[in-house]
Amino acid sequence: MNQTPSLHGPRPVLIVGAGFAGAVYGRTLAEAGWQVEIIDRRIHIAGNAHDAVDANGVRVHTYGPHLFHTQNKEVFDWISRFGAMVPYRHSVTAQLDDGRLVPLPxxxxxxxxxxxxxxxxxxxxxxxxxxxxxxxxxxxxxxxxxxxxxxxxxxxxxxxxxxxxxxxxxxxxxxxxxxxRIPLRHDYTSDYFPDDTYQVLPRDGYTALFDSILDHPNISVTLGTAFDKAMQADAHWCFNSMAIDEYFDQCFGALPYRSIRFHTQTRPRDQIDGTAVVNYTDDGPMTRETRWALLPSHEVDRGPDTTVTLEEPCSYEENNFERYYPVKTADGRFQDVYRRYADEAARHDRLSFIGRCGTYQYLDMHQVINQSLVQCRKWIDSQS
Ligand SMILES: Cc1cc2nc3c(=O)[nH]c(=O)nc-3n(C[C@H](O)[C@H](O)[C@H](O)COP(=O)(O)OP(=O)(O)OC[C@H]3O[C@@H](n4cnc5c(N)ncnc54)[C@H](O)[C@@H]3O)c2cc1C
Structure with a gap:
């Protein structure tokens, strides 16, 4: 991506992570005239929302199904600037031992x-x-x-x-x-997110949406590049969405996560119908399966076979330290550890932690987008 000189001095803003947090910060800063350098250690953009069309002609979300839902019109309007959206109201069934499917919640x-x-x-x-x-x-x-x-x-x-x-x-x-707060419905409502006005999927996938968000002359993106503290020296500021305990070499202890191993299967297309997500109620290791072809705009090229992904939760140590869900115990001990890292971060100049792993909280996409828009605009105002 081309760059124009920054309106705000010679030093760029460094952003670690090309997921929603990094991309929203990047775009907002770029539009305000800042020169932005985004790095990600993965070889693709879009963070955990990444998707791609596979050999069966089906769009598969690499890190599990990502369903966009929100009540926040500003967030919906913001993402809608970057690609066409298709409506999708999510519903789920649970498979009983005898194979019958029942609505969930x-x-x-x-x-x-x-x-x-x-x-x-x-x-x-x-x-x-x-x-x-x-x-x-x-x-x-x-x-x-x-x-x-x-x-x-x-x-x-x-x-x-x-x-x-x-x-x-x-x-x-x-x-x-x-x-x-687990819902229990007294009527026949099977909407998984009944209160959310905006429920959509990007028509051309999340990766294409991110391509468009990051397509700005003030933004450069470098993939396959892990963060190194030396990179901060040349940056006016660093917005960092890496795991906060990893940044500080786990000096106060590790912040653990649950992770998921994804198992992809090919099945005959004519065996697939019903809801896109089916939860398992048995004692086996898998929690659910996603039949991608049943999500709108996901069956890009229909053939005799289709793709289904099964999810097997595990600890993050068992899955190459892929951090998905912060662990919440009843005594809140990991949130206490997180607060020590956050206090330490506050003592560092020109550094802010952002996003899910930077703030050690489970956030849906709309929450990350909203937080990033609000906090980034505040930061921009503070610099003028
Ligand atoms: C299985 C699963 C299902 C989900 N389903 C939904 C859903 O249906 N709806 C919904 O709204 N939300 C869903 N989410 C949440 C959604 O994924 C997050 O809200 C969103 O990804 C958060 O964006 P982020 O930028 O904070 O983090 P991420 O998307 O994780 O992006 C962070 C990026 O930082 C990079 N990075 C980390 N460390 C370094 C480093 N040291 N150097 C360089 N780069 C680094 C990572 O490679 C990653 O690309 C789901 C999450 C999971 C795990």
């Missing part, structure tokens, strides 16, 4: 299928749940909370195996707050 239809009853209204749903719930007065953990609300059948089917696989934990070892 649990709704009235799920209960009717599982208990083989007809539930004419929300009152009937409540009556059923009351009849199966256990009388636990002050639930002490996630298991007790679920048992007191939905009883053992639903708890053991939808929550116990998932929690074990996803977090490597038993429900008894998790705080009740983790499951308190």
């Amino acid at each position: 649990v709704n009235r239809r799920t209960l009717e299928i599982l208990y083989d009853v007809s539930l004419p209204d929300a009152e009937a749903v409540n009556a059923l749940l009351e009849s199966v719930a256990q009388p636990i007065k002050n639930p002490a953990n996630a298991a007790e909370h679920l048992l007191s609300r939905i009883g053992p059948t639903l708890t053991d089917l939808f929550f116990r195996p998932y929690t074990r696989k996803m977090w490597g934990l038993e429900l008894e070892d998790m705080d009740a707050s983790v499951v308190r």
Whole structure:
């Protein structure tokens, strides 16, 4: 990408990471006249939102399905500047042991299928749940909370195996707050994100969207390049989306993450229908599968075969230190460690940590975009 001289002095701004955080900062700074150099140690742009069309003619998201959903019009308008969007309202089914598929989150239809009853209204749903719930007065953990609300059948089917696989934990070892907000629908709504006004996918994929975001004369992108502290010397400022504990050589200890191993399979196209994402309820190692062809604009070239990706959660040590989900324990001990790193970072000049791993929090794409837009604009104002 070509560069024009910066309006803000000779030294560029260095951005570490070409995911949403880095790309939003990069574009916002470039439009304000800053010269921006973005590096990423991967050989592709788009961070964890990266996608590509595979040999079956299907667009596959390299790091698991990325579904864009938000209530924030400004964020939606911002990404819409960089590529056409297609509407997609996400819904999920869960596969039972006998192969039947039921809606997830649990709704009235799920209960009717599982208990083989007809539930004419929300009152009937409540009556059923009351009849199966256990009388636990002050639930002490996630298991007790679920048992007191939905009883053992639903708890053991939808929550116990998932929690074990996803977090490597038993429900008894998790705080009740983790499951308190899990939705349970008294109607037939199967929307996974019922409150989000804007639910779309980029028509030409996320990678093309990032190509367009980063296509600005003030932006240069260098891939396959890991951050080195010496790079900061030539930069006016460094916005860094790498893991904050890695930057500080884990001097206060490691900030752990859960990770996911992705297993890609080829299946006959005519065997694929229903929802794009199916969750497994069994005790095996996989949590879910994504049938890419069922997402709009993802079946680029339909042939006899298609691609399905299965997800196997693991610790990040078991997956080449790929950091996906910050680990939240009931005692919040890793958030305490993170705060020590954040305090240390605040003592460094011309350095800000951004994005998911820079701030050690799980953030959806719309949250990263919003945070990055707000904070970057504030920074630009502070420099004038
Ligand atoms: C499995 C999974 C599914 C998800 N599904 C959804 C979804 O459906 N909807 C949704 O809204 N969000 C989803 N997300 C969240 C979404 O991925 C994040 O919101 C988004 O990727 C955060 O952007 P980021 O820039 O902070 O991080 P990233 O996308 O991770 O980008 C950070 C970049 O920094 C680079 N980097 C790190 N360290 C260095 C270094 N030392 N030197 C150079 N470069 C470095 C990395 O290579 C990476 O490319 C999902 C996340 C995961 C893991």
